[in-house]
Amino acid sequence: MAPLLAARGVSKSFFGNPVLRDVSIALQPGRVHALLGENGAGKSTLINLLSGALRPDGGTIEVDGRAVARMTPALARQAGIAVVQQELSLTASLSIAENIGLGAYPKRFGLVDYSALAARAKAACELVGLHEPLSTPVGQLPLGRRQMVEIAKALYRKPRVLILDEPTSSLSATETKILTDLLERLRSEGIAILYISHRLNEVMKLCHHVTVLKDGICTADRSLEGTDAAGLVRLMVGRDPGDLFPQWRPSPSPATAISVRDFSAGLMRDVDLDIRTGEVLGIGGLVGQGQEDLLLGLYGAIPARTASATVNGAPGLPGGVPRANALGLAYVPADRKREGLHLIHTITTNMMLPAFARLPALKLRSRRAERETARGLATQLGIKGDLARQAQALSGGNQQKVALAKWMPHDPLVLLLNDPTRGVDVETKREIYLMLRAFAAAGKAVVLLSSDTPELVHLCERVAVVREGRIAAMLERAALSEEAIVSAAMGAENRKVAA
Amino acid sequence: MSTVSSARPAGALYWPVQARRNIGVRSLFLVVLAFLIAYGFLFPGLFSASGFAKFTQSWFPLALVAMAQAILMLTGGISLAIGPTVSLGAVIAATTMAGPLGVTGGAAAVALTGLGIGAATGFIVVRLRLPAIVVTLAGSFIIGGAALLILPRPGGAIPEWLSDLLAGDTPTAFVLLVAIVLLWKLYLATPLGLSLYAAGENPVGAYRSGVPVDAARVAAYAISGLLSTGAGLFVAAQTGSGDPVIGAAFTLNSIAAAVLGGIGFLGGQGTMRGALAGSLLLSLMISVMFFLGFTPVAQYVAQGLIIIGAVAIPQFRKVQ
Numbered sequence A: 001m002a003p004l005l006a007a008r009g010v011s012k013s014f015f016g017n018p019v020l021r022d023v024s025i026a027l028q029p030g031r032v033h034a035l036l037g038e039n040g041a042g043k044s045t046l047i048n049l050l051s052g053a054l055r056p057d058g059g060t061i062e063v064d065g066r067a068v069a070r071m072t073p074a075l076a077r078q079a080g081i082a083v084v085q086q087e088l089s090l091t092a093s094l095s096i097a098e099n100i101g102l103g104a105y106p107k108r109f110g111l112v113d114y115s116a117l118a119a120r121a122k123a124a125c126e127l128v129g130l131h132e133p134l135s136t137p138v139g140q141l142p143l144g145r146r147q148m149v150e151i152a153k154a155l156y157r158k159p160r161v162l163i164l165d166e167p168t169s170s171l172s173a174t175e176t177k178i179l180t181d182l183l184e185r186l187r188s189e190g191i192a193i194l195y196i197s198h199r200l201n202e203v204m205k206l207c208h209h210v211t212v213l214k215d216g217i218c219t220a221d222r223s224l225e226g227t228d229a230a231g232l233v234r235l236m237v238g239r240d241p242g243d244l245f246p247q248w249r250p251s252p253s254p255a256t257a258i259s260v261r262d263f264s265a266g267l268m269r270d271v272d273l274d275i276r277t278g279e280v281l282g283i284g285g286l287v288g289q290g291q292e293d294l295l296l297g298l299y300g301a302i303p304a305r306t307a308s309a310t311v312n313g314a315p316g317l318p319g320g321v322p323r324a325n326a327l328g329l330a331y332v333p334a335d336r337k338r339e340g341l342h343l344i345h346t347i348t349t350n351m352m353l354p355a356f357a358r359l360p361a362l363k364l365r366s367r368r369a370e371r372e373t374a375r376g377l378a379t380q381l382g383i384k385g386d387l388a389r390q391a392q393a394l395s396g397g398n399q400q401k402v403a404l405a406k407w408m409p410h411d412p413l414v415l416l417l418n419d420p421t422r423g424v425d426v427e428t429k430r431e432i433y434l435m436l437r438a439f440a441a442a443g444k445a446v447v448l449l450s451s452d453t454p455e456l457v458h459l460c461e462r463v464a465v466v467r468e469g470r471i472a473a474m475l476e477r478a479a480l481s482e483e484a485i486v487s488a489a490m491g492a493e494n495r496k497v498a499a
Numbered sequence B: 001m002s003t004v005s006s007a008r009p010a011g012a013l014y015w016p017v018q019a020r021r022n023i024g025v026r027s028l029f030l031v032v033l034a035f036l037i038a039y040g041f042l043f044p045g046l047f048s049a050s051g052f053a054k055f056t057q058s059w060f061p062l063a064l065v066a067m068a069q070a071i072l073m074l075t076g077g078i079s080l081a082i083g084p085t086v087s088l089g090a091v092i093a094a095t096t097m098a099g100p101l102g103v104t105g106g107a108a109a110v111a112l113t114g115l116g117i118g119a120a121t122g123f124i125v126v127r128l129r130l131p132a133i134v135v136t137l138a139g140s141f142i143i144g145g146a147a148l149l150i151l152p153r154p155g156g157a158i159p160e161w162l163s164d165l166l167a168g169d170t171p172t173a174f175v176l177l178v179a180i181v182l183l184w185k186l187y188l189a190t191p192l193g194l195s196l197y198a199a200g201e202n203p204v205g206a207y208r209s210g211v212p213v214d215a216a217r218v219a220a221y222a223i224s225g226l227l228s229t230g231a232g233l234f235v236a237a238q239t240g241s242g243d244p245v246i247g248a249a250f251t252l253n254s255i256a257a258a259v260l261g262g263i264g265f266l267g268g269q270g271t272m273r274g275a276l277a278g279s280l281l282l283s284l285m286i287s288v289m290f291f292l293g294f295t296p297v298a299q300y301v302a303q304g305l306i307i308i309g310a311v312a313i314p315q316f317r318k319v320q
Helices: A043-050 A073-078 A096-101 A114-128 A143-156 A173-188 A200-206 A229-236 A291-299 A321-326 A336-340 A347-358 A367-381 A396-405 A426-441 A453-459 A482-490 B014-023 B026-042 B049-074 B082-096 B102-127 B132-150 B160-167 B172-188 B191-201 B203-208 B213-239 B250-260 B272-291 B296-319
Strands: A005-014 A017-027 A032-037 A058-063 A066-068 A081-084 A161-165 A192-196 A209-214 A217-223 A256-265 A268-276 A280-284 A308-311 A329-332 A414-418 A445-449 A462-467 A470-476
Touching: A005 A043, A017 A032, A017 A043, A017 A058, A017 A192, A017 A209, A032 A043, A032 A173, A032 A200, A032 A229, A043 A161, A043 A192, A073 A081, A081 A143, A096 A114, A096 A143, A114 A143, A114 A173, A143 A161, A143 A173, A161 A173, A173 A192, A173 A200, A200 A229, A209 A229, A217 A229, A229 A482, A256 A291, A268 A291, A268 A445, A268 A470, A280 A291, A280 A426, A280 A453, A280 A482, A291 A321, A291 A329, A291 A414, A291 A445, A321 A329, A329 A396, A336 A396, A347 A367, A347 A396, A367 A396, A396 A426, A414 A426, A426 A445, A426 A453, A445 A453, A453 A482, A462 A482, A470 A482, B014 B026, B026 B272, B049 B082, B049 B172, B049 B191, B049 B213, B049 B250, B049 B272, B082 B102, B082 B132, B082 B213, B082 B250, B102 B132, B102 B213, B160 B172, B160 B213, B172 B191, B172 B213, B172 B272, B191 B203, B191 B213, B203 B213, B250 B272, B250 B296, B272 B296
Parallel strands: A017 A217, A032 A192, A032 A209, A081 A161, A161 A192, A280 A445, A280 A462, A329 A414, A414 A445
Antiparallel strands: A005 A017, A005 A058, A058 A066, A209 A217, A256 A268, A256 A308, A462 A470
């Protein structure tokens, strides 16, 4: 039987960076197909190609066995392809029914036919177990219920192919059960389902066939029968590190730099954590599980609560960025362009920015001293070229170095780094790794939040794996492996946790 | 399992949806009511036929420009050209209606100008992806300039019978306002009208759902232009002639009324009934302060404080 929807040898690059290479996938009617892969493996890109939101650089998209020359979202909708996106497409001020019908309202005399809409939306809602009145504005629903509205919206269009991108990440156990029963029923009605999830147990229970992506390459396309969770994890991880990472050495006599008990901030709940001097502590896990809130909470940039805390000898949390800086904390954000740098200002200005807070408010700036400090930092970090240029003239890697460099004159005791190597070229990565190890060797504490699993394995003394706002596992050096981190991140049950 | 929704016939959806939209503006309605009562005490003439007519006439143009601004703010846009567009509408009405085009031709010219200016602005903002605040700021100079070109100093004329009809002792303005509100309800019941909310609040999600986001936004600008020049025609009828700068105050007052009515700056937040209530409140505030003998300066200061308070109160509620 021809697959309802298929990609044949598709490739896609962004800015010369290949994201998918020669990937094929075929969605058969009456089958639940799992798509697995780590963060950044190319899953979302593949969905966007299948649903026409993006066009492939090479390869073809086929509907019912026929190649579609130019897939668009409109064509995909006509072909009965519905996507439940991770980020919701709902409008908070409209009612449940108005959201479900959005873009495909039944009409009578040119007006929205509210009776027909109510009947059809109600049918879709009953499928997913939504019993709230249809007139409820979506903004009043909790996140899990909104996700169910999103799924009902896809079902309202009576799809032949249903693509779900991590549909259960915000669902309760009951809602997840309703969804899995529903998918089983849709499958038996002959609908092709593509299911993306980071919960391996769910995938093992629900799906029949799996495609695994790793760094944009398809590493498996096979039946799930006779496969175990550990085998799937192995297919997702493993990359030859080459000589990218510096030699690992144990740190000298650690002392406690930061200690928190029952720490809560943002998504993070009830965290007990000790950060030691002389170590690189990794923070791992799938994107958006609360890792960033952990760093920002410690740094005092978002409100945080804790039962007890000491930060570099001082009791209590900093509670604000100036106090955190005074206590020797420095934070390098992930989004260089928005949070890390002031792109239209010069490199020198960017490097001097934290210093302004420390200078007496009414003292004149000494341009010469600033230039000299900046020149020293540039030499130290290998930033080449004219420092009077705008920061946006630099490459991503060099921008990251500037974002790091600006803290150096203040000799921070604790460096909080939020994904410092994302979008950075290999050479700069290596330089940054060397710097991090050098900091640790100099007796500072480095906290490295990273979405890159090999980085955590090769650089860190310990890795705290965060899952759903809690530290799911604290892996010691001896237990560190990509498999261990990914298993803990995905909540696979056969993980080994060292205390 | 018995459910809430199945207890009710599936057809009853439209009115519950409308009722839900009232929830956010209930307290505003109460404040407006309080001001209405205060106004009634200060000016008992409100309850006579001509008093009521005069009162709605003083509110009417502000109501129209508040709607014109609110519809744009719902799409995530804004206009700084409302005032000049009102002036242009007034000037065109005053120069055409007493001439060979007659009242019908003049009204058509006013309407087409409004639709055209709005659609052009919308096209520039939406298709060229330029910030609405800059485009409409530039537009305000161009439109204001055009009004001055047509009528360099106050003049022109509106046929007396039309002035009497619109701004005389009859409640025509009120009837017109009711008709405009009904037309708006009708527009909001079309797929394009309802898309306004989705296009304003979550344009990417709306686009992926198959909503014609660009068309919804351009249509909003066109309607906004029509309402603005319509307000201009009414102002010209009130004064009996055209004045090329008569609309100046409407730009900021339209924003003030929409904000008072709970329309958010981020798009998709708020309701038209809120914006109308906001314009009524603003209009009442101005009258009440006038009757209480506030000097114009004190009026402006009080007006500003009340607007800041109205915007800040929901924020305080959120923090708690």
